[in-house]
Amino acid sequence: MASPLLVLTDFSPAADHALTYANALAEKLDTSIVLLHVRRTSLLDPDLLTGRIAHLSEGEVATALAERTNHLSVPAIVEVTTDLVPQAITEATERLHPSLLIVGKPDTEYTPDELVTTTSLELIHAASCPMLVVPVTSAVASPPAHITLAVDGKGFALSAESANIPHLLHELGAPLTVVHIATPEETESAQLSLDSVQRSGLTMELEQPQTQVVRHSDLAEGIQEAVLLTQADLLVLVARRHSLLGELFHHSVTAQVIRHSIVPVLVLPSED
Structure with a gap:
């Protein structure tokens, strides 16, 4: 078990x-x-x-x-x-x-x-x-049918405590969409974020994820938009350790998303 x-x-x-x-x-x-x-x-x-x-x-x-x-x-x-x-x-x-x-x-x-x-x-x-x-306002509880992973294209490494997450995602069996969240001025494609996710090993037990780009001047609102666009019922965020421990965490994108998300949010601590 x-x-x-x-x-x-x-x-x-x-x-x-x-x-x-x-x-x-x-x-x-x-x-x-x-x-x-x-x-x-x-x-x-x-x-x-x-x-x-x-x-x-x-x-x-x-x-x-x-x-x-x-x-x-x-x-x-x-x-x-x-x-x-x-x-x-x-x-x-x-x-x-x-x-x-x-x-x-x-x-x-x-x-x-x-x-x-x-x-x-x-x-x-x-x-x-x-x-x-x-x-408490999220839909009646059931295993997720579609998962969205919102990332910014920067590389990350899963923490030791998150090492079981690739297997957990596989066991859930829900399709996953990697969404690249960017400001309107950025020109990077979703491939940048997909590459960083695959290098981390997070999707190593999954079929090829779908990808999408969402551009928004407010990154937290862009993530909420991505949830709606992909019809996700579980949102996954990668939180870098320096952000989690920093004094300004409560003003971070992660904190803003948690405050306002309409779906469950899985926060994965990563190494810097």
Whole structure:
């Protein structure tokens, strides 16, 4: 059996939707789920005084976890930890080596970008493994029927934690389109991006991907346009480590896309 899918839950509608999506993926990939709940009791937690943390007893937590796992169609175990969320995720990913970390994202479409501080954005810094962000507004969960990989033509190398992604994409069995995202002034063709993707090994277990070019003055909006043009129901982004760790990450193209995507987004950390 493949490495498990690690699913973070706070029992919110977004987390429940992500768990349903994870169950469909786990069925397709013939793997299991680890459902992780972080009891946020630390006095250092920045959300402690904001009312955003639901204070549940141990019994209430156990009941809520059982209610969710009882409806799953794949093997699942639950874990509960008391820590800050980033630290809990770091520890869990290092110990479990999951194929994916899966996180739900609430509907923030009408919230100004500068006010959006969702768990998914915060965890990209902490999680070393590939992370799948599932918007609560995305379609009813099912394995993807068409995958779009948006890249900029620059070379990249998959991180060690992403080494299983080529096989995962193969197991999903969905056609993949490599979309070259460029500004209107650029003249490069989609072949440039396809070459960089093939050199990375990301598509080595797939049939020849389709290619497309999308030109837009705003790269994040160009990626959203690519999703619509290709009718994708899963978007894959490559996030370079210096971007993930940089202080300006929240202003990056990756962060903008995650905030506004209408389909699940798989973020693959890569080496610079």
